[in-house]
């Protein structure tokens with residue numbers, strides 16, 4: 328920018344480090360297609376709440392967090408509760424979140440069988456006798472498919488002058504740290520566990536400075552362990568228990584399957600708006616190529632209610648194929664052989680009436696219906712909007728709060 332000199336000595340991370348860490352973990356879990364995740368040393372639930380995502384974005388159905396500090400674990404419970412929009416826009420799959428108070432040097436039977444375990448910025452906070460048990464419990468006993476451990480990279484401390492890294496007066500990033508490892512130390516520790524319990528391990532990290540020396544590495548170092556022998560038996564056979572604080576059940580959509588005819592009726596209902604460009608779910612309004620009766624499958628799929636009814640895009644295609652009102656041009660587009668006259672359309676009032684109470688929590692037996700509009704009958708809510716408001720990450724104020732030990736890499 329003109330007139331502004333960028334301060335090349337500034338230590339800040341863009342995006343903020345807390346976001347880089349959580350996003351990285353989320354990406355790895357997603358690529359690994361895990362459906363259940365334990366957060367070991369979960370703190371106030373920063374990662375857990377980040378992993379609570381709209382149903383179409385994440386296959387995770389089971390989350391658990393454990394922290395040694397009761398108050399902090401109770402905070403995690405509060406941060407992982409469903410929001411109003413989780414009730415308004417129901418997930419297609421169930422999701423439960425269990426929060427426990429307990430220490431990571433204790434094995435609890437209920438933690439066997441999870442796909443993934445994450446231990447983010449925790450190992451450097453525990454004393455040697457606790458850390459000594461880490462691999463026996465995590466890789467030897469819980470044996471998840473994938474384990475992600477993050478911890479500070481002490482070599483990066485050269486960028487925090489106040490820590491006097493490399494001098495006899497060197498201090499750690501925060502007082503509670505028992506140690507901060509070099510990359511070599513972290514890798515020796517990780518390799519020992521991987522070798523003992525037949526896991527592969529790869530090392531990476533997040534958080535680099537724009538003008539920093541790449542040789543110093545990332546501010547946060549990360550190990551990813553993957554089980555090479557999933558059929559081996561758990562090492563420990565005696566278990567203790569963490570104290571269960573709360574089980575949080577997310578409401579989800581579990582209406583019994585509807586017939587093709589019923590689904591088609593709903594599809595026509597939405598198509599009248601799509602064809603007349605009253606709602607536009609994919610922002611193709613300005614696409615000059617667009618013909619009114621030529622609709623992309625993606626546009627129909629973007630409608631929350633259609634996803635509830637069809638569950639998969641393939642089923643949506645099947646339903647469309649079953650009707651002579653449509654020709655599928657390819658797998659991605661249809662031609663609609665019907666004219667919709669909006670003036671004569673009679674609003675589906677009965678659905679509105681049911682709107683407020685027509686949902687239920689996981690486990691009940693009432694049928695769910697989550698119409699895809701809000702209480703204002705003029706105001707149609709498309710999934711594009713919907714996704715934006717159902718992203719269950721941190722509210723901004725928690726992001727700010729978190730930056731205390733996030734942005735500085737602590």
Ligand SMILES: C[S@@+](CC[C@H](N)C(=O)[O-])C[C@H]1O[C@@H](n2cnc3c(N)ncnc32)[C@H](O)[C@@H]1O
Pocket residue numbers: 367368369370371373374393394395396399429430431432446447448449452453457732737
């Ligand atoms: C720096 S915080 C990290 C929290 C969280 N993983 C995150 O990244 O947002 C370290 C957490 O580890 C927890 N902790 C420390 N020792 C523990 C132990 N032995 N067992 C379980 N949690 C522990 C602390 O209470 C604290 O919440």
Ligand SMILES: [Mg+2]
Pocket residue numbers: 448449451452504737
């Ligand atoms: Mg720390």
